Amino acid sequence: MRVRTLAVALLAGGLALTACGKEGGPGDTGTAPPQQVATDVKVDGSPTFDKMKNRGRVVIGVKEDQPGLGYKDPTSGKFNGFDIEIAKLVAAKLGFADDKIDYKAIPSAGREQALINGDVDYYVGTYTINDKRKQQVAFAGPYFTAGQDLLVKKDDNEITGPETLKGKKVCSVTGSTPIQKVKSEGLTEPENIVELQTYSLCVEQLEQGAVDAVTTDDAILKGYASQSPTTLKVIGKPFSNEPYGIGLPKDDKALRDKVNDILDAAISGGDWQKAYDATLGKSGSTAQKPVLERY
Amino acid sequence: MDVLLDNLDLYGPGFLNTVELFLISAVGSLVLGTILAMLRVAPVPVMRAIGTTYVTLIRNTPLTLVFFFFALAFPLLEIVNADTFGGSAASYYFSAALMALILYTAAFVCEVVRSGINTVPVGQAEASRALGLTFGQMLGSVVLPQATRAVVPPMMSTMIALLKNTTIAAGFSVFQAGSISLNLSERGENQLIGLLWVAAFFIVLVIPMTLLQRSLEKRWSIAR
Numbered sequence: 001m002r003v004r005t006l007a008v009a010l011l012a013g014g015l016a017l018t019a020c021g022k023e024g025g026p027g028d029t030g031t032a033p034p035q036q037v038a039t040d041v042k043v044d045g046s047p048t049f050d051k052m053k054n055r056g057r058v059v060i061g062v063k064e065d066q067p068g069l070g071y072k073d074p075t076s077g078k079f080n081g082f083d084i085e086i087a088k089l090v091a092a093k094l095g096f097a098d099d100k101i102d103y104k105a106i107p108s109a110g111r112e113q114a115l116i117n118g119d120v121d122y123y124v125g126t127y128t129i130n131d132k133r134k135q136q137v138a139f140a141g142p143y144f145t146a147g148q149d150l151l152v153k154k155d156d157n158e159i160t161g162p163e164t165l166k167g168k169k170v171c172s173v174t175g176s177t178p179i180q181k182v183k184s185e186g187l188t189e190p191e192n193i194v195e196l197q198t199y200s201l202c203v204e205q206l207e208q209g210a211v212d213a214v215t216t217d218d219a220i221l222k223g224y225a226s227q228s229p230t231t232l233k234v235i236g237k238p239f240s241n242e243p244y245g246i247g248l249p250k251d252d253k254a255l256r257d258k259v260n261d262i263l264d265a266a267i268s269g270g271d272w273q274k275a276y277d278a279t280l281g282k283s284g285s286t287a288q289k290p291v292l293e294r295y
Numbered sequence: 296m297d298v299l300l301d302n303l304d305l306y307g308p309g310f311l312n313t314v315e316l317f318l319i320s321a322v323g324s325l326v327l328g329t330i331l332a333m334l335r336v337a338p339v340p341v342m343r344a345i346g347t348t349y350v351t352l353i354r355n356t357p358l359t360l361v362f363f364f365f366a367l368a369f370p371l372l373e374i375v376n377a378d379t380f381g382g383s384a385a386s387y388y389f390s391a392a393l394m395a396l397i398l399y400t401a402a403f404v405c406e407v408v409r410s411g412i413n414t415v416p417v418g419q420a421e422a423s424r425a426l427g428l429t430f431g432q433m434l435g436s437v438v439l440p441q442a443t444r445a446v447v448p449p450m451m452s453t454m455i456a457l458l459k460n461t462t463i464a465a466g467f468s469v470f471q472a473g474s475i476s477l478n479l480s481e482r483g484e485n486q487l488i489g490l491l492w493v494a495a496f497f498i499v500l501v502i503p504m505t506l507l508q509r510s511l512e513k514r515w516s517i518a519r
Binding site: 101111133177191192193203 | 348360366370371384385386388463466467468472474476477478479480481482483485486487
């Protein structure tokens with residue numbers, strides 16, 4: 001008992017020190033009320049579901065460095081964010097309670113391979129649905145629609161949208177879709193493009209003034225903006241359409257249909273809204289309910 | 296094959312940049328490493344101390360950390376500003392990568408050269424000093440030429456390691472072979488096949504180096 005009190009005290013102290021407990025802070029994006037865990041779920045003809053059943057646990061691929069979406073709290077080691085809520089919701093409806101979930105942090109570049117190898121049962125982490133990817137994996141959803149946007153310093157009045165980026169240094173993750181878009185559309189000169197390992201490194205460079213803007217999906221940027229509301233701001237003019245889907249093994253149509261059913265029920269039944277309000281919605285922005293695209 | 300042909304715009308410039316990074320940093324680290332080795336065998340204690348400190352410090356630091364320093368922390372020291380390296384972000388990060396690779400590899404080159412110097416009998420140095428050569432002349436015309444012969448295989452290993460180390464620059468805004476797989480995943484290509492092609496190209500780059508090593512060894516071999 002004393003050990004637990006001590007642990008709780010330490011944890012509270014740690015939270016206070018890192019200021020993670022503050023309202024709207026990314027460390028405490030909150031969690032939606034737990035879902036009713038479904039029992040006797042059957043997904044006929046789904047090898048992935050059979051694998052989960054035999055294991056008794058579900059392995060979900062997620063992001064760990066995106067506040068508000070998929071973020072691993074460094075103090076508690078717990079994952080939180082909107083993607084995590086969606087992942088939990090799907091798991092619950094498949095018959096797996098929170099304590100039967102194993103999260104596996106997988107960066108963008110490793111997602112297809114993780115699904116192909118069967119390292120994860122499904123993947124929920126800012127995974128944009130596109131036709132190229134559908135050749136390797138399957139998508140349920142979309143469960144959210146994001147758009148590429150810009151994060152700049154609060155006192156920056158020169159950058160007001162993608163067309164004002166000329167001559168400005170723009171940062172994003174190496175090889176990521178947003179930076180490839182900046183390149184292919186010539187939004188800024190090739191020598192002004194900065195590609196680093198993670199978004200957090202880019203944000204650091206922005207705060208130091210080494211780059212002028214960070215670009216990626218608005219949902220991700222909003223998380224960083226709420227982390228430092230006094231120094232950073234999101235422009236708020238999305239210039240692309242990024243439907244986020246749940247990545248599934250390619251040939252598992254049975255599971256894909258099942259997950260689509262689950263999402264459908266969550267979107268119309270209010271669980272989706274609750275998940276949003278508890279996480280991304282805390283930044284004050286509202287989101288449109290997505291329309292499922294079954295195939 | 297499709298993965299390669301559809302993405303030639305990645306593979307071509309990617310490997311060109313890798314070769315460029317490699318060639319410049321190879322020359323740079325060979326020069327700096329040889330100077331360091333000379334420092335380490337110098338008769339002046341202060342010079343020896345400088346050489347030893349450098350090697351101990353740099354050789355025990357992970358390369359990624361050296362990259363972090365030059366790409367991200369160095370600008371904060373405000374010794375340099377963006378204009379020092381041509382003004383643009385791309386030229387800054389390229390120079391940062393070069394600095395990191397040269398300084399890191401030089402420590403290894405230094406130790407390889409020094410081990411070569413140790414294979415030259417002391418009598419050679421003593422004889423040349425007795426003939427009236429200065430320390431520099433002795434090293435340059437008597438000891439180093441003989442040392443070079445002994446260090447070809449380990450030096451080539453160090454250079455091959457350098458070639459592969461260049462891929463670390465992918466995370467620090469230098470587009471080269473290491474960035475290819477990251478770009479491929481966003482294009483929705485099969486990464487495993489993409490990486491196999493990257494590996495194949497590296498083998499193609501390493502083979503000439505191995506051949507060069509063999510021919511140098513043959514040309515410089517002597518009957519002892």
